[in-house]
Amino acid sequence: MIALACDHTGMEMKAQLAAMLEEMGLPWKDYGCYEMNRDDDYPVFGYRAAKAVADGECDRAILVCGTGVGIGIAASKVKGIRACICSDVYSAELSKRHNDSNVLAMGARVVGTEVAKMIARHWLTAEFEGGRHQRRVDMITAIENGEAL
Ligand code: RB5
Numbered sequence: 001m002i003a004l005a006c007d008h009t010g011m012e013m014k015a016q017l018a019a020m021l022e023e024m025g026l027p028w029k030d031y032g033c034y035e036m037n038r039d040d041d042y043p044v045f046g047y048r049a050a051k052a053v054a055d056g057e058c059d060r061a062i063l064v065c066g067t068g069v070g071i072g073i074a075a076s077k078v079k080g081i082r083a084c085i086c087s088d089v090y091s092a093e094l095s096k097r098h099n100d101s102n103v104l105a106m107g108a109r110v111v112g113t114e115v116a117k118m119i120a121r122h123w124l125t126a127e128f129e130g131g132r133h134q135r136r137v138d139m140i141t142a143i144e145n146g147e148a149l
Helices: 008-024 042-054 069-076 089-097 113-125 132-144
Strands: 002-006 028-030 060-065 083-085 103-107
Touching: 002 008, 002 042, 008 028, 008 060, 008 113, 042 060, 042 069, 042 103, 060 069, 060 113, 069 083, 069 103, 083 089, 089 113, 103 113
Parallel strands: 002 028, 002 060, 060 103, 083 103
Antiparallel strands: none
16 A cells, blocks of 8 residues: 655645556555645645554555655654655665665655656665665664664
């Protein structure tokens, strides 16, 4: 299950990503926002989708705000979440292969819809490589747990 979320800037892109997931045969769940309101707050929706991943209700999340930055930062504050804020295919794919990212955040004001779909497709089909990368991901988890490196 893929969690989707956005603020008002990302509603159209989120709809396009949902359609792409349908085509890929991947189930998805929408964690908002559900209506155009420029006073909405991206941390709310980023948090809800990230929490669904952290709690195991969803496998991954794809988030959209204006830049992808705010909603990505908010998601990464949830324990267990490693969000990548990406506007290119290479970073998105490597964020999965090397960093085991479980959240992808993109900016609707930064990338076009077709680029966002291509980024998401690469990210969704990439696999974590483990090995030496696991050691580094474990270090990130240690930081999250308040340990010193
Ligand atoms: C909303 O105007 C904008 O700040 C938000 O979508 C996002 O870009 C924040 O990081």
